Amino acid sequence: MSAKMQDVARLAGVSTKTVSNVINGRPYVAAETRRKVEAAIDALDYKLNLAARNLRSGRSGVIGLAVPSLSVAYFAELAEATVAAAEEQGLVVQIERTGSVARERALLNSPRLQHIDGLILNPMDHGAEELESVQLSVPTVVLGDHAVGGAVVHVSTDQRAAAALATEHLLLTGRRRIAVIGARSSDSRGSAALRFDGYRSVLERAGIPIERDLIAEADPWIQINGATAMRELLRGGAKFDAVFAFNDSLALGAMRALDDAGLHVPGDVAVIGIDNTAEASYSIPSLSTVDLGRQRIAETAVAALTEQMISNERPVPRRVLVDFTLLARESTRR
Amino acid sequence: MSAKMQDVARLAGVSTKTVSNVINGRPYVAAETRRKVEAAIDALDYKLNLAARNLRSGRSGVIGLAVPSLSVAYFAELAEATVAAAEEQGLVVQIERTGSVARERALLNSPRLQHIDGLILNPMDHGAEELESVQLSVPTVVLGDHAVGGAVVHVSTDQRAAAALATEHLLLTGRRRIAVIGARSSDSRGSAALRFDGYRSVLERAGIPIERDLIAEADPWIQINGATAMRELLRGGAKFDAVFAFNDSLALGAMRALDDAGLHVPGDVAVIGIDNTAEASYSIPSLSTVDLGRQRIAETAVAALTEQMISNERPVPRRVLVDFTLLARESTRR
DNA sequence: TTGGTGTATTACATCGATGTACGCTGGAGC
DNA sequence: GCTCCAGCGTACATCGATGTAATACACCAA
Numbered sequence: 001m002s003a004k005m006q007d008v009a010r011l012a013g014v015s016t017k018t019v020s021n022v023i024n025g026r027p028y029v030a031a032e033t034r035r036k037v038e039a040a041i042d043a044l045d046y047k048l049n050l051a052a053r054n055l056r057s058g059r060s061g062v063i064g065l066a067v068p069s070l071s072v073a074y075f076a077e078l079a080e081a082t083v084a085a086a087e088e089q090g091l092v093v094q095i096e097r098t099g100s101v102a103r104e105r106a107l108l109n110s111p112r113l114q115h116i117d118g119l120i121l122n123p124m125d126h127g128a129e130e131l132e133s134v135q136l137s138v139p140t141v142v143l144g145d146h147a148v149g150g151a152v153v154h155v156s157t158d159q160r161a162a163a164a165l166a167t168e169h170l171l172l173t174g175r176r177r178i179a180v181i182g183a184r185s186s187d188s189r190g191s192a193a194l195r196f197d198g199y200r201s202v203l204e205r206a207g208i209p210i211e212r213d214l215i216a217e218a219d220p221w222i223q224i225n226g227a228t229a230m231r232e233l234l235r236g237g238a239k240f241d242a243v244f245a246f247n248d249s250l251a252l253g254a255m256r257a258l259d260d261a262g263l264h265v266p267g268d269v270a271v272i273g274i275d276n277t278a279e280a281s282y283s284i285p286s287l288s289t290v291d292l293g294r295q296r297i298a299e300t301a302v303a304a305l306t307e308q309m310i311s312n313e314r315p316v317p318r319r320v321l322v323d324f325t326l327l328a329r330e331s332t333r334r
Numbered sequence: 335m336s337a338k339m340q341d342v343a344r345l346a347g348v349s350t351k352t353v354s355n356v357i358n359g360r361p362y363v364a365a366e367t368r369r370k371v372e373a374a375i376d377a378l379d380y381k382l383n384l385a386a387r388n389l390r391s392g393r394s395g396v397i398g399l400a401v402p403s404l405s406v407a408y409f410a411e412l413a414e415a416t417v418a419a420a421e422e423q424g425l426v427v428q429i430e431r432t433g434s435v436a437r438e439r440a441l442l443n444s445p446r447l448q449h450i451d452g453l454i455l456n457p458m459d460h461g462a463e464e465l466e467s468v469q470l471s472v473p474t475v476v477l478g479d480h481a482v483g484g485a486v487v488h489v490s491t492d493q494r495a496a497a498a499l500a501t502e503h504l505l506l507t508g509r510r511r512i513a514v515i516g517a518r519s520s521d522s523r524g525s526a527a528l529r530f531d532g533y534r535s536v537l538e539r540a541g542i543p544i545e546r547d548l549i550a551e552a553d554p555w556i557q558i559n560g561a562t563a564m565r566e567l568l569r570g571g572a573k574f575d576a577v578f579a580f581n582d583s584l585a586l587g588a589m590r591a592l593d594d595a596g597l598h599v600p601g602d603v604a605v606i607g608i609d610n611t612a613e614a615s616y617s618i619p620s621l622s623t624v625d626l627g628r629q630r631i632a633e634t635a636v637a638a639l640t641e642q643m644i645s646n647e648r649p650v651p652r653r654v655l656v657d658f659t660l661l662a663r664e665s666t667r668r
Numbered sequence: 669t670t671g672g673t674g675t676a677t678t679a680c681a682t683c684g685a686t687g688t689a690c691g692c693t694g695g696a697g698c
Numbered sequence: 699g700c701t702c703c704a705g706c707g708t709a710c711a712t713c714g715a716t717g718t719a720a721t722a723c724a725c726c727a728a
Contacts, residue, residue: 002471004683004684004685005684005685005686006684006685014707014708015707015708015709016684016685016686016708017685017686017687017707017708017709018706018707018708019685020685020686020687021686021706021707023685024686027705027706028704028705028706028707029706029707030705030706030707033706033707047445047448048445048448048684048685049389049448049683049684049685050445050446050448050449050685051385051388051389051392051394051448051449051683051684051685052389052683052684052685052686052713053684053685053686054385054388054389054449054685054713055383055385055386055388055389055683055684055685055686055712055713055714055715056684056685056686056687056712056713057685057686057687057713058385058713060385060449061446062428069414070404070410070411070413070414070417071410071411071414071612073407073410073612073613076404076405076407076410076413076414077404077405079404079410079413079429080403080404080405080410080431083404083429083430083431084431092428092430092446093428093429094396094426094427094428094429095413095417095427095428095429096417096426097414097417097418111381111382111384112384112395112426114381114382114383114384114385115384115385115388115394137336137381222612223612223613223615223616224616226616227616249612252613252616252617253616255616255618256616256617256618256620259618278405278556278557278583279407279557279586279613281557282557282558282560282561282586282587282589282590283586283590283617283618284589284590284593284617284618286590338713338714338715339714339715339716340714340715348677348678349677349678349679350678350714350715350716351677351678351679351715351716351717352676352677352678353715354715354716354717355676355677355716357715358716361675362674362675362676362677363676363677364675364676364677367676367677382714382715383713383714383715384715385713385714385715386683386713386714386715386716387714387715387716388683388715389682389683389684389685389713389714389715389716390682390683390714390715390716390717391683391715391716391717392683
């Protein structure tokens with residue numbers, strides 16, 4: 001069995017509490033005492049038992065990150081950014097993948113969340129009130145705009161505005177018949193709904209009618225579904241000169257399908273995505289997209305979460321918006 | 335404060351130990367008693383305190399996964415697969431990103447590993463004995479072939495053979511001057527070294543000399559470094575008709591740089607990668623690659639780890655090999 | 669009746685660190 | 699000389715579940 005605090009205390013000739021104070025950097029420890037304790041720690045190769053600390057103090061130093069999937073590049077990059085941001089605060093991240101609405105609910109009620117100090121939740125897209133009834137017991141920050149019972153800090157980008165920006169960009173480059181890939185009729189308040197809303201609002205303002213034939217559903221937003229959706233659009237026969245895919249993976253899949261069909265991007269069809277994942281700038285042609293600022297989102301979320309964890313009070317309800325940026329690349333060139 | 339086991343016990347009219355037995359599915363609990371306890375649990379909305387269980391039993395139900403980075407698509411997909419496999423065993427995954435050799439060492443010595451039941455470690459590439467001195471205190475499965483002190487179960491693909499297969503494929507499609515992207519002179523036993531070895535062995539057998547001008551270093555293996563490496567190869571002036579990139583991200587970056595230089599893939603230069611990440615099948619042209627079987631790797635690793643965790647004995651030293659598969663796509667077509 | 673076996677349950681110590689409340693010391697201030 | 703306080707340390711209870719060993723009970727065979 002490895003050494004425990006009592007062994008260290010005995011060797012250093014002090015009480016266990018003093019050892020604890022040294023380890024936790026508490027004030028009122030004489031320099032001399034600190035030295036002795038540190039020497040004893042080294043001598044015994046003592047390692048703090050986190051379970052015990054956790055039990056006694058109620059903190060674990062672990063925060064959870066719940067995302068739908070890690071195979072979607074955006075979430076993988078978000079996870080990376082979150083892990084990095086958490087580390088700066090001395091926290092580690094336990095990643096949970098929700099994958100479906102049912103699993104998401106199950107997770108939120110599971111005892112697994114008990115030993116987590118806080119949770120960053122990126123909910124699935126689904127109907128509006130899906131999560132409002134959940135009562136969360138840990139400090140939580142929600143990414144996106146879904147209402148989640150008990151959680152009142154939201155960090156997000158204005159996805160509707162970002163989608164509007166992407167759509168406007170297509171209009172500005174002279175496109176008029178803009179198809180959409182990634183809609184979800186089942187979603188009333190999530191990313192799919194908001195992005196579609198942004199698209200619609202711009203077209204309406206421009207006086208362009210929305211055409212059902214130009215709207216393709218896809219779920220989840222991964223390459224293969226983008227390719228499939230595009231093939232269906234093409235088979236449907238409706239004419240279009242641009243595609244707004246609701247994320248980069250869909251866009252890349254769509255570009256692939258366009259290429260297969262002998263259509264040129266951006267010559268015949270312009271394509272734009274959302275997310276600015278790494279793959280987007282290295283595709284051929286490079287993909288125009290909107291960067292939702294996932295780096296900032298991760299940092300902001302972790303900061304907001306640690307604040308909640310420390311203060312121990314109910315946080316001020318708020319919604320933090322992170323800036324987004326249009327990246328015009330080859331896929332939408334005139 | 336939420337209910338604890340004692341409250342449940344009082345309400346059900348039994349001892350806390352009996353409650354514990356019910357929760358943990360131990361035998362010798364009368365059906366009637368079980369019912370009463372379960373009713374009490376429901377009534378009080380009792381949730382087990384994992385910290386306490388962890389302290390007492392020494393198990394946490396959490397396994398660690400240490401990978402260099404999540405922005406590399408391969409690791410993200412590996413992480414996804416691991417989380418899924420762990421879940422089947424009722425385990426959750428705490429993801430650590432190492433990023434550098436120093437951080438990797440720091441992690442392996444950190445008390446954070448204390449509250450983990452087991453670790454799946456995908457080491458950084460580095461000199462041979464870098465990690466042999468580390469003494470791991472938790473059951474560990476190593477992905478890849480690095481010797482890590484104390485850990486004796488390795489799950490990996492034969493990377494050298496996989497690289498050889500990729501190289502042979504290029505030869506079979508009529509290429510002779512094959513450039514390499516992703517070499518690392520600092521690495522003597524990691525992925526870079528093994529993949530380079532496979533490349534070299536095939537060329538040697540084919541009687542083709544290795545040319546220094548055709549070897550480009552890159553670290554880490556992400557798109558931008560693939561593109562940069564390719565630009566340097568082109569600037570160097572050496573002629574080549576194929577590129578073997580040590581992973582798909584590098585390959586995609588390289589394809590992008592080739593396109594920028596007005597070179598056609600596969601017409602002028604064939605390109606092959608390794609990993610079979612999602613992006614590879616949707617690039618234009620689609621990328622030939624070797625699938626290292628990450629799904630199987632994840633499953634196997636989790637299985638080997640749980641076995642170690644349960645048996646509580648030193649595992650049988652072994653090396654499990656997972657099959658790999660060549661996927662010939664457009665980027666290497668004649 | 670006694671003893672033996674199998675089932676069901678309990679009392680109690682225990683895991684290891686930390687919060688609380690308090691004790692001791694030396695020196696400044698009157 | 700005495701109080702008072704800041705600075706430093708300590709004893710002890712405590713967090714909540716679980717392993718151990720012991721006990722209670724029923725049932726059956728000898």
